Amino acid sequence: MGPKERRSTVLAPVEEAAIVALRVQARLPLDDVYIALKDVIPHLTCSSLHRCLQRHGISRLPKGDREKPKKFKDYEIGYFHIDIAELRYEGGKGFLFVAVDRTSKLVFARIYRKATKLAPPGSSSH
Secondary structure (H helix, E strand, O other): OOOOOOOOOOOOHHHHHHHHHHHHHHOOOHHHHHHHHOOOOOOOOHHHHHHHHHHOOOOOOOHHHHHOOOOOOOOOOOOOEEEEEEEEEOOEEEEEEEEEEOOOOEEEEEEEOOOOOOOOOOOEOO
């Protein structure tokens, strides 16, 4: 998966890796991916996000994912499911931490250079 050569002048390789990881793992629609990452990638626009997803061949969610959404266990609002994805890109690697409240659809995402128990302030790559 991924483009043969990097063509984005707007997004850094680590940012593209984070977008792809979030889209593939969470299977979120474009608007939800944008909302989740706009604080992490301040210069992200819906257009640049869509172009990134197109470059990586994931601009459309598979029909199977849209027709039969999985039923998650019901939790009260405020219960977060946390995922960590390793990001590999031409400049090295990083880690995408994502917390999703499936009841309210609130998503919180951050990119870090290292995956440690306690990430010090300012250790994010942005």
